[in-house]
Amino acid sequence: MSDVNDRIQDIVQADDVVLFMKGTPLFPQCGFSSRAVAILDHCGVAFGSVDVLQDMEIRQGIKSFSDWPTIPQLYVKGEFIGGSDIMMEMFEAGELQQLMDEKQVAKAD
Secondary structure (H helix, E strand, C coil): CHHHHHHHHHHHHHCCEEEEECECCCCECCHHHHHHHHHHHHHCECCEEEEHHHCHHHHHHHHHHHCCCCCCEEEECCEEEECHHHHHHHHHHCHHHHHHHHCCCCECC
């Protein structure tokens, strides 16, 4: 399991914002992943993504890594933020945009 944790750690450190999701940003494979992508797009931030459907080790490992049972999962500057419900709550309250600004997250092109 530590090999998977090392891989996940490398992934979350590679980009300012990383979304572990089902599918890709252009073709999400579930409604929750689609909503997460829409929220990040609306925030105007650049983000990396990992399609957990393509890697079963990552799909299971990310749940242990974050101690969070569902996907999608959002990481900002290496810190676990939450799933799509938490993202939506933070977005609606203006907290997600504030977090992105405070962390000086790279803007989308």
